[in-house]
Amino acid sequence: MKPIMLQGHERSITQIKFNREGDLLFSASKDPKPNCWYSINGERLGTYDGHSGAVWSIDVKWDSTLFVTGSADQSMRIWDIETGTSLSNLEMKTSVRGVNFSYSGTMIAYTTDKMMGHNSELNIIDVRDPKDVDPTPIMKTQVTPNNAKALSVLWGPLDEYVITGHEDGCIIKWDMRTGKKIEIGQEHTKQIKDMQLSHDGLMLITASKDTTARLWDVGTLECLKMYKTDRPVNSAAITPLLDTYPHVVLGGGQEAMDVTTTSSRIGKFDARFFHLVFEEEFARVKGHFGPINSIAFHPNGKGYASGGEDGYVRVHVFDDAYYQFKFDF
Amino acid sequence: MPAAEDTVKSSWADEVEEVEGGNLPPPVEKNDGTSKTITEYSMNDEGKKVKIISYYRIEKHRVARTIAERKTWRKYGLSKNDKPGPNPATTITAEDVFMHFLSNKDEEQNEQEEIKKKLLDQQKGQVKCRLCKEDHWTKQCPYKDKLEPLRSSLLGEEAAEEETPAQATPAEKPKIGGVTQGKYIPPSMRDGGSKKGESMMSSRGRDETATVRVTNLSENTREQDLQDLFRPFGDISRIFLAKDKNTGQSKGFAFINFKRREDAAKAIQVLNGYGYDHLILSVEWAKPSGTQ
Numbered sequence: 001m002k003p004i005m006l007q008g009h010e011r012s013i014t015q016i017k018f019n020r021e022g023d024l025l026f027s028a029s030k031d032p033k034p035n036c037w038y039s040i041n042g043e044r045l046g047t048y049d050g051h052s053g054a055v056w057s058i059d060v061k062w063d064s065t066l067f068v069t070g071s072a073d074q075s076m077r078i079w080d081i082e083t084g085t086s087l088s089n090l091e092m093k094t095s096v097r098g099v100n101f102s103y104s105g106t107m108i109a110y111t112t113d114k115m116m117g118h119n120s121e122l123n124i125i126d127v128r129d130p131k132d133v134d135p136t137p138i139m140k141t142q143v144t145p146n147n148a149k150a151l152s153v154l155w156g157p158l159d160e161y162v163i164t165g166h167e168d169g170c171i172i173k174w175d176m177r178t179g180k181k182i183e184i185g186q187e188h189t190k191q192i193k194d195m196q197l198s199h200d201g202l203m204l205i206t207a208s209k210d211t212t213a214r215l216w217d218v219g220t221l222e223c224l225k226m227y228k229t230d231r232p233v234n235s236a237a238i239t240p241l242l243d244t245y246p247h248v249v250l251g252g253g254q255e256a257m258d259v260t261t262t263s264s265r266i267g268k269f270d271a272r273f274f275h276l277v278f279e280e281e282f283a284r285v286k287g288h289f290g291p292i293n294s295i296a297f298h299p300n301g302k303g304y305a306s307g308g309e310d311g312y313v314r315v316h317v318f319d320d321a322y323y324q325f326k327f328d329f
Numbered sequence: 330m331p332a333a334e335d336t337v338k339s340s341w342a343d344e345v346e347e348v349e350g351g352n353l354p355p356p357v358e359k360n361d362g363t364s365k366t367i368t369e370y371s372m373n374d375e376g377k378k379v380k381i382i383s384y385y386r387i388e389k390h391r392v393a394r395t396i397a398e399r400k401t402w403r404k405y406g407l408s409k410n411d412k413p414g415p416n417p418a419t420t421i422t423a424e425d426v427f428m429h430f431l432s433n434k435d436e437e438q439n440e441q442e443e444i445k446k447k448l449l450d451q452q453k454g455q456v457k458c459r460l461c462k463e464d465h466w467t468k469q470c471p472y473k474d475k476l477e478p479l480r481s482s483l484l485g486e487e488a489a490e491e492e493t494p495a496q497a498t499p500a501e502k503p504k505i506g507g508v509t510q511g512k513y514i515p516p517s518m519r520d521g522g523s524k525k526g527e528s529m530m531s532s533r534g535r536d537e538t539a540t541v542r543v544t545n546l547s548e549n550t551r552e553q554d555l556q557d558l559f560r561p562f563g564d565i566s567r568i569f570l571a572k573d574k575n576t577g578q579s580k581g582f583a584f585i586n587f588k589r590r591e592d593a594a595k596a597i598q599v600l601n602g603y604g605y606d607h608l609i610l611s612v613e614w615a616k617p618s619g620t621q
């Protein structure tokens with residue numbers, strides 16, 4: 001396959017995300033300008049200019065009209081995707097780590113950092129009118145000091161609850177009406193780097209620094225499967241084609257700060273494909289020259305994109321070998 | 330999508346024409362439905378005329394109306410002034426990559442086990458049990474319970490014995506570091522000082538038993554050619570082609586590291602004496618580096 005390399009960022013990629021149809025690809029990096037691309041040919045639609053710090057997290061509304069960014073400049077912005085203008089700018093007390101649109105797109109859940117005497121919080125705001133957003137959360141929970149800092153956040157099915165991934169490796173399911181913990185999944189031993197839902201929203205995959213990725217049942221928060229590698233996993237995604245090609249893809253690699261201090265063989269920055277059920281790795285794709293920070297399947301399951309510490313986003317379309325590969329039972 | 334893009338310096342014949350014509354020729358666009366070719370002319374930094382031919386493949390996709398609508402949006406932000414189509418400054422078609430399927434999983438495990446074994450071998454001799462003299466720590470000795478009391482009962486006599494020879498031969502070669510004597514000993518006199526240092530190559534742990542040397546290669550040989558030539562015999566871990574520093578041309582020899590020795594042997598058997606690029610190849614086992 002001939003990947004398209006998107007070179008729109010000056011610093012390492014933090015998160016990439018496709019919209020629901022998969023025609024647009026959004027990328028955010030540690031530079032303050034997230035980008036929007038046409039995934040089919042890699043043409044850049046534009047950049048969202050306004051933040052003054054690293055953008056940690058992004059999300060797209062289901063109808064591809066709104067785009068939300070959480071940044072280290074202690075603000076969260078909501079953008080109009082068509083024009084690239086900032087519709088609202090919500091100032092916070094600390095930087096914003098994770099953002100996620102609810103399924104219906106009427107609410108946004110976000111987590112904030114523990115910093116400067118402020119606790120890490122999980123908040124939900126109403127965004128039915130994106131131009132005039134009330135910054136006071138409709139639901140608010142303090143994550144610290146009872147739990148470790150929350151990094152990423154996802155909505156459960158029917159917007160009934162939210163799930164957060166934490167710095168100490170646990171994932172917590174919160175009842176959004178009462179702000180109480182419903183369930184805690186404590187399997188990972190190190191911080192959760194990324195969480196992604198399956199296409200139907202019934203399963204969840206977590207990527208952790210403890211070199212594993214785990215598949216969870218969203219309803220019960222039971223750990224179903226574990227995918228083991230030998231390097232920290234920064235991101236993991238589940239294919240939308242669960243029936244025909246039940247695969248997951250893991251991206252990661254040695255941490256950037258350790259690359260020069262460890263004497264192991266170079267590389268290992270490959271995207272690794274695992275069989276979802278057998279937990280067995282069957283293929284790798286090389287390309288990045290730094291660890292992969294974010295990885296996403298195209299919503300049609302016929303390709304994937306990865307964003308790395310090297311600042312590039314690579315968009316891949318699978319060739320026939322992928323479909324012809326038969327797993328040895 | 331740009332299928333290929335290359336820059337062709339105008340030939341002398343074109344230049345003459347253009348000097349007469351004066352201005353740059355207008356861009357030419359050819360479009361035959363499935364592909365598009367645009368020929369543009371521009372001046373580069375050195376004041377020379379450059380002809381740019383861009384090839385595009387036109388693909389038609391049937392998509393949902395919303396997606397088609399989104400494709401017509403105007404660009405914004407840093408891309409505001411971009412022309413329709415991908416901007417080569419931000420979008421690059423990367424080199425072909427292949428999905429590497431891991432069918433030979435056992436092999437990889439073997440490799441790791443070998444490394445482990447090597448590490449274990451290195452540790453041998455470093456650790457010696459005081460009780461049974463085997464390769465493990467005294468603490469972990471399986472005969473600890475039986476031997477320990479026996480040893481301590483004997484120790485009183487042994488200690489007395491040990492003292493006499495130590496006094497009798499004080500000029501004996503000092504042990505490493507000479508800490509007991511508290512006297513400086515130059516590195517060259519220390520234990521192991523006379524041993525040759527281990528070379529960088531061997532410490533890197535490259536297994537050279539499956540390496541073949543190819544000589545009498547033609548100047549135009551590239552790594553890719555060798556890859557094509559030797560790949561059929563088995564997995565190759567490394568190809569080294571000696572090249573001239575300045576010209577980048579091959580110096581006529583190369584080393585191929587196979588993953589398995591049998592593959593290397595097969596390659597030697599088949600390719601030694603094989604006619605390649607008007608020359609007769611000579612393929613043989615590589616001598617381990619450092620013993621030449």
